[in-house]
Amino acid sequence: MDDARNTGAAPATRRGALFVGVGVAAALAGAGYAWMRSRQSGPVATPASGTGTAPGTDHAAADADQAGAQQFWAQEYETPQGTKLAMASFKGKPLILNFWATWCAPCIEEMPQLDAFYKQNSAKGWQLVGLAIDQPSSVRKFLDKTAVSYPIALAGFGGTELTKALGDAAGGLPFSVLFDKDGKVRQRRIGRLSEADLQAWSGLA
Template identity: 45%
Template sequence: MSVPPDTSSTAPSVDNTAQAARRRWLYGAVAGAAALGGAGLAWWRLQPHAQQEGAEAALWGMEFDTPAGGAPLVMKALQGQPVLLNFWATWCPPCVDELPMLNTFYRENAPKGWQVVGLAIDQPSAVRKFLGRLPLDFPVGLAGMGGTELGRSLGNLTGGLPFTVVLGQGGNVLHRKMGQVTAQDLQQWARLR
């Protein structure tokens, strides 16, 4: 009489081991593809995109109220000079972090013809309160939600902050940056005209 083989063994069969290995490989491949997709999306979101036709001309025709009131900030008055245009808000930590550096850039480069303009995408009362604690030497315009639309027209499709645009003496966009400005950025931009 023959005894049937013992199938209650705890050792996995070759088929189960191969299936488990395929599942691990498939999960790894899916996770890798998801990570690459997420990294690609993040990279895309942080890149300035094509600006709308006529965005530069529209910018030079704009005027913004100022936190102190009085005369508005007239962009046309700055045309013909290199301009660093920074979109920021009081509730944006990287914006707040870069403002002292932008102020230093302004003080050092204003004698060379540079202008720096901060466009606050924020409530006027919040901007006034903030500037009471951290005064800036460069002009600040109260852009409100219209500033978000202006940023989009200049290539900031996501409306993220901070967003910086460098305009040359001819009024054209020379450079755009999503995210916080670095000292290296400012050094490179100071050479642009």
């Protein structure tokens, strides 16, 4: 009797293992599909609350914008030169915040354009900060060869949480945020900024 019961239990165990295996495979397939979808997604520009959001979502979007902005303005980061840079020091004038990394090809490709915009518009009150989501040593080594005129701050990989708080749910790079002179989020873009984007943003803040 014991042998019969044990013999019957073995196929059941194998069936259970098979079901678990199928479940794991399905989960992995789903994750792979989601990864492929994210790889296929292009740059996305999204307005902040009050600048084109759908009816009925303004209050929720405004709350999220305010929370993300407050988190950002409270931050202080080290610069590649070793000094401290308080984000609150940029309040009072329009600011483009650009999240980037040395390993992100589109981030590197847009830097000369961002630098040109900063040089052309800083005298008009425009500010630009590059917040590096990267190892400090990698950033310093990169900037030794490719200097930019706008300030760079070191957020480290923990800075990804700030990108999410500001509307980049996937934490993708590059990611840019436009703040107006009052410190409010006006526009965001996931992906490389174009010259047309910068021209359009310059009229919003």
